[in-house]
Amino acid sequence: MSRPGADLGSGNGGWHRLHPLSPVVRFSRALVGLVVVLGVNTAQARSGAGARIGDIAVAVVALVGAVVSWLVTRWRVDGVTLRTETGLVRRGSRQVPLARVQAIDLIQPAAARLLGLAELRLRVAGSGSHVRLAYLSQPDAEETRSRLLALAQGARPDAAPPPETPLVSVPTSRLAVSVLLSGSGFLALSVVAGTAAVAVLLPGAVAPIAGSAAVVLIALVSPAVRRVTSEADFRLADAADGLRVRCGLLETVAETIPRGRVQAVRQVEPLLWRALGWQRLEVVVAGSVGHRRREEPARRVVRALMPVGPPAAAAVLLERVLPGARAVPRPAPRRAQWKAPLSYHFLAGGHDDAYGLASSGRLRRSTAWVPLAKVQSVRLVQGPWQRWLGLASIHLDVPGRRQRATLRDRDANEARHLVTTLPELCRRARAAEASQPQAQVLQRRPQPAAPPLRATR
Amino acid sequence: MPVPGPPTAPPADRPTAPAADPPTAPAADPPTVPAADPPTAPAADRPTVPAADGRDGEEWRRPSPRLGRMRRAEVGLVGLVALALAAGLAGAFGSPVAVGASVAGVVVAAGLADNLLQRRVRSWGYLERADDLLVRRGVMVRRLSVVPYGRMQFVDVDAGLVERAFRLATARLHTAAAAGDVRVPGLEASEAARLRDRLAALGEAKGAGL
Numbered sequence: 001m002s003r004p005g006a007d008l009g010s011g012n013g014g015w016h017r018l019h020p021l022s023p024v025v026r027f028s029r030a031l032v033g034l035v036v037v038l039g040v041n042t043a044q045a046r047s048g049a050g051a052r053i054g055d056i057a058v059a060v061v062a063l064v065g066a067v068v069s070w071l072v073t074r075w076r077v078d079g080v081t082l083r084t085e086t087g088l089v090r091r092g093s094r095q096v097p098l099a100r101v102q103a104i105d106l107i108q109p110a111a112a113r114l115l116g117l118a119e120l121r122l123r124v125a126g127s128g129s130h131v132r133l134a135y136l137s138q139p140d141a142e143e144t145r146s147r148l149l150a151l152a153q154g155a156r157p158d159a160a161p162p163p164e165t166p167l168v169s170v171p172t173s174r175l176a177v178s179v180l181l182s183g184s185g186f187l188a189l190s191v192v193a194g195t196a197a198v199a200v201l202l203p204g205a206v207a208p209i210a211g212s213a214a215v216v217l218i219a220l221v222s223p224a225v226r227r228v229t230s231e232a233d234f235r236l237a238d239a240a241d242g243l244r245v246r247c248g249l250l251e252t253v254a255e256t257i258p259r260g261r262v263q264a265v266r267q268v269e270p271l272l273w274r275a276l277g278w279q280r281l282e283v284v285v286a287g288s289v290g291h292r293r294r295e296e297p298a299r300r301v302v303r304a305l306m307p308v309g310p311p312a313a314a315a316v317l318l319e320r321v322l323p324g325a326r327a328v329p330r331p332a333p334r335r336a337q338w339k340a341p342l343s344y345h346f347l348a349g350g351h352d353d354a355y356g357l358a359s360s361g362r363l364r365r366s367t368a369w370v371p372l373a374k375v376q377s378v379r380l381v382q383g384p385w386q387r388w389l390g391l392a393s394i395h396l397d398v399p400g401r402r403q404r405a406t407l408r409d410r411d412a413n414e415a416r417h418l419v420t421t422l423p424e425l426c427r428r429a430r431a432a433e434a435s436q437p438q439a440q441v442l443q444r445r446p447q448p449a450a451p452p453l454r455a456t457r
Numbered sequence: 458m459p460v461p462g463p464p465t466a467p468p469a470d471r472p473t474a475p476a477a478d479p480p481t482a483p484a485a486d487p488p489t490v491p492a493a494d495p496p497t498a499p500a501a502d503r504p505t506v507p508a509a510d511g512r513d514g515e516e517w518r519r520p521s522p523r524l525g526r527m528r529r530a531e532v533g534l535v536g537l538v539a540l541a542l543a544a545g546l547a548g549a550f551g552s553p554v555a556v557g558a559s560v561a562g563v564v565v566a567a568g569l570a571d572n573l574l575q576r577r578v579r580s581w582g583y584l585e586r587a588d589d590l591l592v593r594r595g596v597m598v599r600r601l602s603v604v605p606y607g608r609m610q611f612v613d614v615d616a617g618l619v620e621r622a623f624r625l626a627t628a629r630l631h632t633a634a635a636a637g638d639v640r641v642p643g644l645e646a647s648e649a650a651r652l653r654d655r656l657a658a659l660g661e662a663k664g665a666g667l
Contacts, residue, residue, distance in 0.1 A: 375608075376632040377637030378602070379601065397634035403634065
């Protein structure tokens with residue numbers, strides 16, 4: 001009854017259920033918590049039968065809720081729309097025109113993976129929300145994904161999936177080494193070394209500092225571990241509709257970075273990586289842009305394109321995501337070192353007809369590329385110290401929270417020249433992009449384009 | 458440099474104002490950015506683009522002169538409260554010298570604040586060009602934003618309590634980039650409505666071509 005591909009059962013009008021084990025996965029966290037509480041209570045044996053019955057009742061209610069939510073959820077493909085229905089009391093029905101689907105991601109949390117399930121997540125253009133089908137069995141999910149993708153691109157549903165050419169694959173061992181050599185990993189190592197040194201030299205002083213060292217260590221290590229587990233076994237492939245990313249150790253993700261949705265590219269080179277010639281490439285993809293009044297923190301807007309790799313691979317990828325970029329960064333004027341003594345050595349910026357780029361950083365160099373066609377506004381900012389030195393900064397804002405390329409501490413005349421010429425270049429780049437038919441589909445604007453939505457007078 | 462209008466008449470009704478008046482009277486807002494147009498700029502490239510730092514003045518629109526009065530009133534109100542607190546506190550010590558010193562301190566602080574705020578009010582300006590809106594502001598940190606009409610998501614016009622009392626409104630322009638939003642405070646209600654409608658129309662026209 002849950003096989004979308006197979007027994008469609010004409011009786012239910014093409015509606016499909018999610019996999020019967022989905023409630024187990026969806027509420028696995030809650031269940032784990034409840035089991036722990038139950039276990040603790042039982043072990044302590046301090047609570048009477050009444051408390052235990054209460055705990056069990058909570059668990060049962062949670063389970064029943066999960067099962068009911070599974071029972072009342074169904075979905076079907078209706079020609080060119082995907083329809084989902086959810087909810088027992090408040091019935092929600094949703095129709096997604098498949099032509100507006102940007103990408104379909106396949107996500108497997110650890111629990112789902114154990115049970116052979118996977119979640120399909122449809123990213124829809126314009127509205128920032130995802131449509132989730134959680135969960136399907138893995139073969140079903142893969143089959144449904146390629147079917148929906150084919151429908152979304154107007155092909156026949158049984159057409160073969162487009163071929164992929166592998167671009168990058170990063171061995172997990174190298175990723176682990178690279179994380180150890182990055183800033184926080186190195187800091188963690190030095191904390192361990194420092195504690196060890198204290199233990200050897202002043203055995204008496206270890207006990208007081210051990211606690212705080214452990215706290216610092218946990219704070220430093222957990223993001224590093226998260227990065228290794230989320231980006232382990234990283235593979236990137238080139239497909240007709242974009243770049244396919246597959247990665248993850250416990251939770252695996254297969255997602256597509258669609259063409260024309262890249263808002264910015266960042267190239268990061270931490271201090272210790274430079275000795276090995278390693279770089280990291282990230283892209284900023286338009287997540288939830290402009291669908292609400294106040295922008296929401298789009299989840300996972302920044303995606304790794306290459307967690308770690310040699311410059312040659314980075315150059316190939318850069319050419320792939322920023323075709324035809326010829327901008328050459330020029331260093332900031334020498335007097336900028338009075339204003340930014342610690343980062344002067346990395347301050348550089350430049351632009352060509354289609355891209356702007358800016359780099360900065362103290363120990364690690366971070367270079368941001370933005371396609372001028374995506375630039376939302378150009379700003380010139382000049383602080384008092386900069387005015388004294390005849391400097392100014394140019395910000396090129398792209399969609400998202402704090403996503404921008406900042407050409408820091410340029411010569412003031414150059415900055416004033418840039419702020420007059422860059423908007424015109426951006427306009428031309430937008431026009432050029434809009435004239436490409438592919439881009440037109442991807443650049444469809446959200447409906448509330450500009451009307452005066454709120455007038456509080 | 459056109460100054461939006463004479464600062465308010467001697468505001469005899471506010472005790473903190475006497476100190477506030479002298480600093481604002483010399484309205485010699487020091488030349489903001491060195492007026493030199495970029496000598497390196499190939500001006501022949503885009504002769505129609507006005508100097509983006511807005512030194513040429515005449516096209517730049519400014520907030521209503523009432524914005525300056527509004528800021529002064531705000532300083533006056535805060536100053537009055539601070540004055541009462543300071544005088545009361547000093548009076549508790551029973552020394553007239555302390556009372557005088559604290560009153561003088563508050564008056565001087567209010568004057569300085571008013572001076573800075575008046576300069577900030579005068580620094581605001583906006584310029585509607587064919588394809589984008591330019592907004593400049595700032596005294597210490599000078600900012601100039603260029604927002605293409607096609608990039609606007611929506612326009613807000615709102616007015617707080619104080620603004621309403623002075624019949625002013627603030628127009629806000631939102632883009633998809635959180636940092637790219639700009640606002641123009643202290644607009645007359647009619648001007649705010651005009652700006653809103655014009656921006657909305659332009660956003661529609663320019664955005665449709667995207």
